[in-house]
Amino acid sequence: MNSTVAAVTQRIIERSRDSRADYLARMAQARENKPHRSVLSCGNLAHGFAACGGEDKGRLKKMDQANVGIISAYNDMLSAHQPFEEFPAQIKDAVSAMGCVAQFAGGVPAMCDGVTQGQPGMELSLFSRDTIAMAAAVGLSHNMFDAALCLGVCDKIVPGLMIGALAFGHLPVIFVPAGPMTTGLSNSEKSRIRQLYAEGKVGREELLQCESDSYHGPGTCTFYGTANSNQLLMEAMGVHLPGSSFVNPNTPLREALTRAAAEQACRITELGPNYRPLCDVIDEKSIVNGIVALLATGGSTNHTMHIIAIARQAGVIVNWDDFADLSEAVPLLTRIYPNGTADINHFHAAGGMALLFRELLSAGLLNEDVTTIVGEGLDQYTREPYLEDGKLAWRDGPTQSLDTSVVASVSEPFSANGGLRLMQGNLGRGVIKVSAVKPEHRIVEAPAVVLHDQDELKPMFEKGELDRDCIVVVRFQGPSAIGMPELHKLTPYLGTLQDRGFKVALVTDGRMSGASGKVPAAIHLTPEATKGGLIAKVRDGDMLRLDAETGELNLLVDALDLAAREPADADLSGSHFGMGRELFGGMRQLVSGAEEGASFLFANETKSAL
Structure with missing residues (x-):
């Protein structure tokens, strides 16, 4: 072994001893009944x-x-x-x-x-x-x-x-x-056409055909x-x-x-x-x-x-x-x-x-x-x-890979580790998936571009305001703010900036999900902006350091300056009504942080062990 x-298995067993025993006792009682x-x-x-x-x-x-x-x-x-x-x-x-x-x-x-x-x-x-x-x-x-x-x-x-x-x-x-x-249209071709659309080089008709050929x-x-x-x-x-x-x-x-x-x-x-x-x-x-x-x-x-x-x-x-x-x-x-x-x-x-x-x-x-x-x-x-x-x-089943470009062996892996990093520093704790991020893109130290909505990025990109090294900070996206939506609208624009030679990254208390790709993205940041997270104090131009190799995620601003700052506020009412969102207000109030599972089901349980 x-x-x-x-x-890790043993420490989880030890950490869970009481809660696991309680669960099994309830299951035994349910069976007895x-x-x-x-x-x-x-x-x-x-x-x-x-x-x-x-x-x-x-x-x-x-x-x-x-x-x-x-x-x-x-x-x-x-x-x-x-x-x-x-x-x-x-x-x-x-x-x-x-x-x-x-x-x-x-x-x-x-x-x-x-x-x-x-x-x-x-x-x-x-x-x-x-x-x-x-x-x-x-x-x-x-x-x-x-x-x-x-x-x-x-x-x-x-x-x-x-x-x-x-x-x-x-x-x-x-x-x-x-x-x-x-299998339909190759994923690499789909990604290429999406990026061309973001750059205005192909139209909506071509994009829709691409998507239809992919999801067919x-x-x-x-x-x-x-x-x-x-x-x-x-x-x-x-x-x-x-x-x-x-x-x-x-x-x-x-x-x-x-x-x-x-x-x-x-x-x-x-x-x-x-x-x-x-x-x-x-x-x-x-x-x-x-x-x-x-x-x-x-x-x-x-x-x-x-x-x-x-x-x-x-x-x-x-x-x-x-x-x-x-x-x-x-x-x-x-x-x-x-x-x-x-x-x-x-x-x-x-x-x-x-x-x-x-x-x-x-x-x-x-x-x-x-x-x-x-x-x-x-x-x-x-x-x-x-x-x-x-x-x-x-x-x-097979004893060896039938295509070593797709499935590798433990003796000759694609990478020595699984590609998931814990990111932590004065901004809090988050995660990053680096398996698709090339090593030369994994360390970014650059000024912040602060957004409260992923839709704010497109006009900035089109005006050329992002043609520089930057770390895009998208906040008030967490579970208690607006339900933690995925932020994939950002992906084509950030990918294009990276292809142009700029050092770019994303920091957010929102999600990017399973399709997280080539741009380094520190996501699920906790505490989130609405729960006192330091991300609420980041200002445009502040220097940030994201090091996906060491797991460092820090706002490079003097501690006294940060202490004197008031956290930003955001009007989230537009995300609390319409399309049924008003029905989920109670969940937003009860939901736990990302590292606690982002769930409201355990609101009455003690989270101290986490």
């Missing part, structure tokens, strides 16, 4: 199966066969979730063949950050995660179920489903992916953002079937995996000998495995918040020091856009998850002794699914 991974249909009154039960067919109704009356609840994030606007339309029927058919019953327990909201990017709706995005968690809990609250299947893919949806499912951790829960869309069909967007990071995390934490994360939708193998997940849910309920509740699957070791896999692949920075919130729901306390220390020990093994030119389909073809697990396990970088939905230990995740005469089977 790698000494750093072992040490038998939150299944046997405790329901006749009237309760009659309501619960009133719409079932006669055979299912008979099975539910007998109490000796599993009832599997389906929680789905289906909607047909999201390309990643459109394939879920067919899944409930497939699941019900597979479960029925096992002599059990499946019921659609509830749907949860699912928004697309790609649609809301740069729009008012993006300010609901982060809060949608906790809304989804509560919606999932509502769906499972009927006490009708012995297991659950969660159908979700995209950014806040999978973390939300997991947080909600962990509240019912006494139940076995399996996550069922839909798979990525097939059912399935997850193929770049390695939060959605595909979600799938990797679920497999690394043992709640996906092995090798199921990146099989394309609407294929025979995808349907076979969906049916197999439904069958496995029936096998691992408390009614049989192989009971594997979610509370046993998600623990300190599986959380560390998720972080390691994320770091080894240069995954989404959003998970520096989501993993913390997921872990908190399971009684596990994680912070950014854990991420930073693991990042130093975990090598970067993949090059997937924006960390390279390949997409997620190329990764899957080059060896995919089976090869990744094999490499990480061989180097002692994963906790192998974990419980998963398919049994004890992670070794089964070095196998990959395939169809043999139309039937699903698993075989040993």
Whole structure:
């Protein structure tokens, strides 16, 4: 076992001892109380199966066969979730063949950050995660179920489903992916055309064609953002079937995996000998495995918040020091856009998850002794699914990369570390993803350009006011300010300035997410501007130093001068109304900081351990 991974795992176990014990005690109590249909009154039960067919109704009356609840994030606007339309029927058919019953327990909201990017709706995005968690809990609250299947893919949806499912951790829960869309326009070409548009060299028609050629069909967007990071995390934490994360939708193998997940849910309920509740699957070791896999692949920075919130729901306390220390020990093994030119389909073809697990396990970088939905230990995740005469089977995955430009070995990694840094200094604490940032761009000392809205950057760029070294500071973007929207409108302009030879960087209490790219961006800064963060005192022209090699993030202004300054104020009312934002005011008041998971679900809990 790698000494750093072992040490970080152990300190998380020690830090979480009391909270984890409390969580497990609650799950044991829930199991003891038998939150299944046997405790329901006749009237309760009659309501619960009133719409079932006669055979299912008979099975539910007998109490000796599993009832599997389906929680789905289906909607047909999201390309990643459109394939879920067919899944409930497939699941019900597979479960029925096992002599059990499946019921659609509830749907949860699912928004697309790609649609809301740069729009008012993006300010609901982060809060949608906790809304989804509560919606999932509502769906499972009927006490009708012995297991659950969660159908979700995209950014806040999978973390939300997991947080909600962990509240019912006494139940076995399996996550069922839909798979990525097939490869379209290359990511490098898409990025090139976006930048040309930002420079005014191509028009909107060319840009729209580019985007349409990139996002062209059912399935997850193929770049390695939060959605595909979600799938990797679920497999690394043992709640996906092995090798199921990146099989394309609407294929025979995808349907076979969906049916197999439904069958496995029936096998691992408390009614049989192989009971594997979610509370046993998600623990300190599986959380560390998720972080390691994320770091080894240069995954989404959003998970520096989501993993913390997921872990908190399971009684596990994680912070950014854990991420930073693991990042130093975990090598970067993949090059997937924006960390390279390949997409997620190329990764899957080059060896995919089976090869990744094999490499990480061989180097002692994963906790192998974990419980998963398919049994004890992670070794089964070095196998990959395939169809043999139309039937699903698993075989040993590749032992070496089929494309070393996409997947590397531990002995010859793309980088000696995972590319995530903890940034800290007098400005507070934040994170930076440097896996896509060239070494010559990782240290920037330059005057500040202060903005309160990402839309303020475009006119400055067009007027030539930014043709110089600068660090753009975008503040009042945090969770309690306006819900922490992603700030990707900044990316083409900052990328262009960097290409022109200027030293540029971004500092913000907002987000940049899984698509964080070649410009160094210290994000998720905490404390945020509305919570007393020093970022509220930065003025135009102040010198800032961002060193992504050492993790230094400092405002280079005399301490006495800073003490005499009044923090800036911002009129945020325009972000608190319209597009439903007025409904989320209570969440903005209760939400925790980024390093505490940016959640309002734990508002009444003590955060001192964090």
